[in-house]
Amino acid sequence: MKQRPSLDLSALPTFGHGPRSPTWWGTLGFMALEGMGFAIAAGAYLYLATLWPNWRLSAPQPNHWPGTIVTLLLIVSLVPNHILHGYAKRCAIGPVRIGMVVMSLLGVAPLVVRWFEFPALNIYWDTNAYGSMLWVLLGLHTTHLITDVGDTIVLTVLMFTRHGYSGRRFGDVGDNVFYWDFVVLTWIPIYLLIYWMPRLG
Amino acid sequence: MSSADLASERDLPPEREASVKGDIAPEHDGPRDTGMDDAGLHRWLTRTWRTPPGIIGALSSVDHKVIARRYLITAFVFLCLGGLNAVAMRIQLSGPQRGLIGPDLYNQLFTMHGVTMMFLFAVPIVQATGIYLVPLMVGTRNIAFPRLNAFSYWIYVSGGIFAWVSFALNMAPDVGWFAYVPLSGPEFAPGKRADVWAQMITYTEVSSLAVAVATIVTVFKQRAPGMSLDRIPLYVWAMLVTSFVVVFAMPAVMITSTFLILDRLVGTHIFNPAEGGDALLFQHLFWFFGHPEVYIIFLPATGMISAIIPVFARRPVFGHLGLVLSLIAVGFLSFGLWVHHMFATGLPKLGASFFTASSMMIAIPNGVQIFCWLATLWDGRPVIRTPLLFVFGFFFIFVIGGLTGVMLASVPLDLQVHDTYFVVAHFHYVLIGGSVFPLLGAAYFWFPKISGRMMSERLGRWHFWLAFIGFNAAFFPMHLVGLWGMPRRVYTYPAELGWGNINLFISAGAVVFFLSFVLFTFNLAHGALKGALAGDNPWDAGTLEWATSSPPPSYNFARIPIVTHGEPLWAEREALPVATGLRVDVRELLISTVAEAHPDIREKSATPSIWPLLAAIAVGGTFVYSIFTPWAVAWGAAPIAITLIGWFWPKGDPEDEE
Numbered sequence: 001m002k003q004r005p006s007l008d009l010s011a012l013p014t015f016g017h018g019p020r021s022p023t024w025w026g027t028l029g030f031m032a033l034e035g036m037g038f039a040i041a042a043g044a045y046l047y048l049a050t051l052w053p054n055w056r057l058s059a060p061q062p063n064h065w066p067g068t069i070v071t072l073l074l075i076v077s078l079v080p081n082h083i084l085h086g087y088a089k090r091c092a093i094g095p096v097r098i099g100m101v102v103m104s105l106l107g108v109a110p111l112v113v114r115w116f117e118f119p120a121l122n123i124y125w126d127t128n129a130y131g132s133m134l135w136v137l138l139g140l141h142t143t144h145l146i147t148d149v150g151d152t153i154v155l156t157v158l159m160f161t162r163h164g165y166s167g168r169r170f171g172d173v174g175d176n177v178f179y180w181d182f183v184v185l186t187w188i189p190i191y192l193l194i195y196w197m198p199r200l201g
Numbered sequence: 202m203s204s205a206d207l208a209s210e211r212d213l214p215p216e217r218e219a220s221v222k223g224d225i226a227p228e229h230d231g232p233r234d235t236g237m238d239d240a241g242l243h244r245w246l247t248r249t250w251r252t253p254p255g256i257i258g259a260l261s262s263v264d265h266k267v268i269a270r271r272y273l274i275t276a277f278v279f280l281c282l283g284g285l286n287a288v289a290m291r292i293q294l295s296g297p298q299r300g301l302i303g304p305d306l307y308n309q310l311f312t313m314h315g316v317t318m319m320f321l322f323a324v325p326i327v328q329a330t331g332i333y334l335v336p337l338m339v340g341t342r343n344i345a346f347p348r349l350n351a352f353s354y355w356i357y358v359s360g361g362i363f364a365w366v367s368f369a370l371n372m373a374p375d376v377g378w379f380a381y382v383p384l385s386g387p388e389f390a391p392g393k394r395a396d397v398w399a400q401m402i403t404y405t406e407v408s409s410l411a412v413a414v415a416t417i418v419t420v421f422k423q424r425a426p427g428m429s430l431d432r433i434p435l436y437v438w439a440m441l442v443t444s445f446v447v448v449f450a451m452p453a454v455m456i457t458s459t460f461l462i463l464d465r466l467v468g469t470h471i472f473n474p475a476e477g478g479d480a481l482l483f484q485h486l487f488w489f490f491g492h493p494e495v496y497i498i499f500l501p502a503t504g505m506i507s508a509i510i511p512v513f514a515r516r517p518v519f520g521h522l523g524l525v526l527s528l529i530a531v532g533f534l535s536f537g538l539w540v541h542h543m544f545a546t547g548l549p550k551l552g553a554s555f556f557t558a559s560s561m562m563i564a565i566p567n568g569v570q571i572f573c574w575l576a577t578l579w580d581g582r583p584v585i586r587t588p589l590l591f592v593f594g595f596f597f598i599f600v601i602g603g604l605t606g607v608m609l610a611s612v613p614l615d616l617q618v619h620d621t622y623f624v625v626a627h628f629h630y631v632l633i634g635g636s637v638f639p640l641l642g643a644a645y646f647w648f649p650k651i652s653g654r655m656m657s658e659r660l661g662r663w664h665f666w667l668a669f670i671g672f673n674a675a676f677f678p679m680h681l682v683g684l685w686g687m688p689r690r691v692y693t694y695p696a697e698l699g700w701g702n703i704n705l706f707i708s709a710g711a712v713v714f715f716l717s718f719v720l721f722t723f724n725l726a727h728g729a730l731k732g733a734l735a736g737d738n739p740w741d742a743g744t745l746e747w748a749t750s751s752p753p754p755s756y757n758f759a760r761i762p763i764v765t766h767g768e769p770l771w772a773e774r775e776a777l778p779v780a781t782g783l784r785v786d787v788r789e790l791l792i793s794t795v796a797e798a799h800p801d802i803r804e805k806s807a808t809p810s811i812w813p814l815l816a817a818i819a820v821g822g823t824f825v826y827s828i829f830t831p832w833a834v835a836w837g838a839a840p841i842a843i844t845l846i847g848w849f850w851p852k853g854d855p856e857d858e859e
């Protein structure tokens with residue numbers, strides 16, 4: 001087919017942040033489907049909890065302290081996370097490097113406390129369905145936590161190499177910030193379900 | 202709006218501050234296509250976009266057309282395998298008390314048939330068609346996240362091979378395609394068969410989800426300049442809505458299969474009523490996915506029909522907006538119907554009535570679609586070619602399937618025919634009428650684009666009539682034996698019941714239907730080798746995939762087309778307006794804004810890489826291992842992490858760095 005040039009793209013930039021970038025939308029897509037996974041798992045928990053009148057099935061209450069510490073750590077981490085985002089948007093390589101190191105540490109810290117959360121549930125996964133659901137919910141979130149922390153650490157290393165100083169990498173940092181928000185936000189309802197709903201009953 | 206407007210000031214995104222660019226490492230640049238002559242441009246782009254030669258090159262390909270072709274061929278092979286399962290079952294059932302196949306093998310056969318058709322054929326093939334067509338139809342050079350797309354294919358084949366190797370080892374799932382607990386639970390399904398079901402689900406869903414995300418982002422961000430929402434082709438709309446349904450439905454089945462494998466492998470009690478779990482929970486979770494699944498198969502088919510009808514009716518589709526809105530409405534409503542698969546479980550009355558009502562309501566948008574298609578044909582000057590014949594076949598068969606569907610949505614009738622051949626007849630009318638017939642029409646329609654050659658029209662007509670007659674002969678009588686009480690999933694029946702003759706007739710019909718696929722295969726091979734050359738646009742169609750050569754070059758479009766109309770090729774018959782200014786020495790494509798498709802960024806698209814294959818091997822190995830021990834997850838973590846790092850770590854290509 002014959003062609004008629006009628007639009008010049010040569011002045012367009014080669015990367016963009018946030019919703020301008022396809023990677024941002026891809027991240028959002030994965031958040032949607034993983035969020036759906038969380039919602040379905042939480043729905044299954046609530047379904048069983050309303051099905052059985054004596055829910056918690058005479059298991060002891062979970063100790064909420066490790067979970068509460070994780071929650072506080074995660075919420076606190078949002079502050080440096082967003083400061084980092086600002087640096088990434090301005091493509092300031094020095095502060096971004098520092099920010100990534102801080103976020104890696106703030107990712108590892110809740111993971112360490114998470115280790116103590118499992119025994120604090122005060123029940124095993126194979127004791128009864130209540131125990132199973134607690135382990136499943138906590139396990140699901142832990143999987144996300146581990147993968148995102150792994151991702152953050154790899155990206156941190158990358159930012160210190162010669163590959164770091166490029167628009168594409170700053171975009172990656174932005175998406176990493178975005179995904180961490182998701183990991184924190186999904187934790188809140190799960191935290192309430194695991195530790196505070198049994199206290200209501 | 203004229204194409205000149207697109208370049209005007211207001212199209213430039215407001216937040217693009219000059220200072221931002223200034224901060225960045227040295228501005229990279231290279232040769233641009235502006236003013237380049239066609240031959241030179243072709244040479245550059247071919248060098249930049251080609252799939253590298255050799256085996257490693259082929260395994261590293263990230264070209265959406267190459268991946269889609271592999272998907273299509275693989276899915277077709279699985280259709281044939283699933284069809285052979287069906288033929289084997291039909292031979293066994295062709296007379297009373299035949300001893301060809303025992304109950305244990307029969308259980309594996311219908312389960313393998315069901316899972317193969319649903320998870321290894323129907324869903325992958327509609328997604329594969331989208332992987333091929335969507336980037337071409339929106340006028341871009343590759344799908345978004347090309348490596349993820351390649352990864353999804355490898356995961357999909359491994360899942361298929363895993364299931365079929367298990368079948369060869371007499372280890373295939375035998376619990377039905379939906380594997381209800383307690384039958385599939387630890388108590389009643391010892392051995393590994395149910396685990397095979399659970400993990401093959403995990404494989405195929407990971408792959409579908411990846412494709413869905415890539416499709417959504419391609420449609421949102423990679424549309425050619427000027428392709429605002431109202432100019433998106435209906436087929437692309439259909440794939441977009443389908444991808445959203447996948448994103449929100451498939452996680453449910455992954456959770457279901459994961460819960461099942463946990464119950465079986467590490468002793469959780471999620472589905473165990475004795476310890477505070479619940480068996481019906483499985484059904485809710487499964488059908489929350491399972492009903493939308495039907496629309497994941499059906500919506501793309503409606504998109505194909507909406508693409509085929511206007512071309513052969515020689516006029517733009519009637520009621521474009523109505524069709525888009527119905528697609529979206531069906532997408533939403535498909536999530537409100539799952540309980541109609543569970544009417545026989547003794548749900549509360551009111552709940553059941555609600556789901557009856559919603560099951561009937563979905564007939565409204567479907568009806569709107571059928572009305573728009575008929576109006577298009579009515580008002581056009583239809584040219585009857587094979588693709589259109591299959592569309593007519595779809596109308597006929599799908600309407601019958603829809604009617605029995607409305608019947609089944611009423612609880613008293615469902616209770617009578619639940620688990621009989623009436624249901625088997627119903628869902629084959631819906632699945633084969635609603636998906637396989639449109640797919641066959643689509644195959645004839647787009648084959649010239651993919652292969653550069655036409656399929657035989659004469660064989661095509663034979664194929665159509667053989668398929669149509671064979672299908673109805675095989676499946677219509679199933680309604681009757683179903684009403685007479687023949688249950689599904691039985692490996693035989695006693696002679697006294699008098700079901701022998703009709704079953705023999707059904708089996709004969711099934712063989713005819715199967716033969717129609719043999720003829721189709723012959724027509725495909727014959728067309729690919731000896732068919733008449735197609736040229737760019739053999740049907741004189743209006744959408745962008747026909748604006749490039751057949752088969753399209755690796756880079757799809759030498760210059761990105763500009764869209765000024767819903768059927769751009771009908772509106773711009775003299776010369777297609779195109780955009781210039783992209784680099785030719787790296788894989789550059791155009792990112793545009795979501796609603797208006799204003800040009801926004803010159804983005805680089807990923808280069809070929811072997812890592813997606815290695816990552817798929819690591820992930821697949823972990824899945825297989827995990828049916829034996831939960832520690833597989835720990836062992837698999839390291840190889841998965843290594844392959845993912847290999848995948849994402851920049852290796853010096855400008856595409857990775859800039």
Ligand code: HEM
Pocket residue numbers: 284287288290291311312314315316318319323376377378379625629632633637675688689690691711714715
């Ligand atoms: C060659 C064409 C086909 C024939 C002759 C055929 C035949 C059959 C028969 C006889 C059964 C019932 C087995 C039983 O209940 O004992 C069955 C089940 C089924 N078929 Fe097909 N079929 C064909 C194509 C398809 C296609 C194209 C699909 C999907 C797209 C499909 C999906 C299913 C499903 C989901 C089941 C239920 C399996 C189960 O009970 O778990 N079939 N088929």
Ligand SMILES: [Cu+2]
Pocket residue numbers: 491492495538539541542
């Ligand atoms: Cu349904």
